[in-house]
Amino acid sequence: MILIDWGTSSFRAFRVENGAVTDRRESGMGILRVEPGGFASGLRGEIGPWLGDGETHVLMSGMIGSRQGWVEAPYAECPAGPDDLARALVAAPFEGAEVRIVPGVRGTDPSGVPEVMRGEETQIVGVLDRIGEEATACLPGSHSKWVTVRRGRIAGFQTHMTGEAFAALRDHTILGRTMQDGPTDPDAFRRGVRRAREQGGLLHHLFGVRTQALFSQLSETEGASYLSGLLIGHEVAAAMPSGEVHLIGAAALCELYALALACFEVRAEIAGADAAASGLARIAERASWN
């Protein structure tokens, strides 16, 4: 069995034999780097040797199932759990192996505005054993997802455009002029998170990044960390988690979110790496292959 997390800018594949990952392969061949019509040959280029060894089942998740991907896999509706996803796999045309794509999940926020995810549903499935059947999970990133798990299924979720807004504000507004690149400054990050809890709103708080720099209350090495804390703080304040939050994703980012959650006195647990591989394995077990 071959499991693949194929996203916008990355490709990660796992070979699983007798339930254990025996090989893995990672590349920058995200879907945006594949020519139209080139997905089958792109896949063969990446995992040809494993196919040559006789692997015949490939399960993929992520943006590969989007309109810009190989085959569009229609969204499953919330609530969606491992069985719902396994039933809704979509086949991609490929000679010599059965290739299936996990659908994304669609929901609405409390105001009725549409919500979508692709890839995160599989990561959630991958940590279900660990986080339990009733849980709140957060998958931080460009588009952070806050997911409510009920009875072992994704009951609903909300996305915050935090990472992408951070990059746009740092790189394309006056704020970036007083910021130096460098490692995260945890104290400045925490100050930003605490600022998010004060009155005035995000757009006002953003201007404060500028004035504090002008009056030497925020140094060039602190600026980006403070801005990051400010935005993540606003995200956490809006998400209003009540119980423990399970963080899923890259370790460094999860640690930042854990720091932010601590400022809100919310308990955080980092739910670990390779969630996509575990989720794909779990869905693959439940799927009916030819």
Added chain:
Amino acid sequence: MILIDWGTSSFRAFRVENGAVTDRRESGMGILRVEPGGFASGLRGEIGPWLGDGETHVLMSGMIGSRQGWVEAPYAECPAGPDDLARALVAAPFEGAEVRIVPGVRGTDPSGVPEVMRGEETQIVGVLDRIGEEATACLPGSHSKWVTVRRGRIAGFQTHMTGEAFAALRDHTILGRTMQDGPTDPDAFRRGVRRAREQGGLLHHLFGVRTQALFSQLSETEGASYLSGLLIGHEVAAAMPSGEVHLIGAAALCELYALALACFEVRAEIAGADAAASGLARIAERASWN
């Protein structure tokens, strides 16, 4: 008397004789387009003929008094009214006329974070007769100012980075991909404003711009207006004006803000153009010239 509103990207001069504007001149010679050390000759290039006619008093406001301008004019502290500003004028070296710069104003927000303005204080002074001694004014723009006037002085103010955040998000995130340039769509703008009043926070609402476009709930001609309404709506929600709001600035932008305030059932009044010229005239009257 010559009055000049000299900002980052524009230069606007008024010639006043016997209390009436008899000539005006506008150019794109903002302070960022003037070489270091070139302000005196730049000024002479713009208003040489008026000086040749015998004008000897020049009063300026705006970013010309900033660190990047001609002479840095230290901020006046809140509360600041016309007399405070007139007492704090700073001279710029110029042969053949007395040139003075109105200082900006400095305050702090309720959390103690610094606030600054340069130019807006003069516009406020320019509309004081109209808005009265106790008022709330809003000067929309890249960095919108909400100003509380008490006893005819600027008692405090808060800035929101709304215009600049709008441009960064439209031009440098995924949101711009589903937006076409065009005139403001008032209905889409109002939908954005109303969205700002729903739960979830700005970073979540931003992602909704994307999903609504994906599901054909927001067209390419509506996208930018909706995003504008969303951001201005968040600004108004955070500013929480209680009474009438006096809008000062460019007519089209003031009309948008009036539309947003109407969604919050807040009364708005557009306080008119040339506020800078009126304010400069009022401060000039109170100043002691040599």
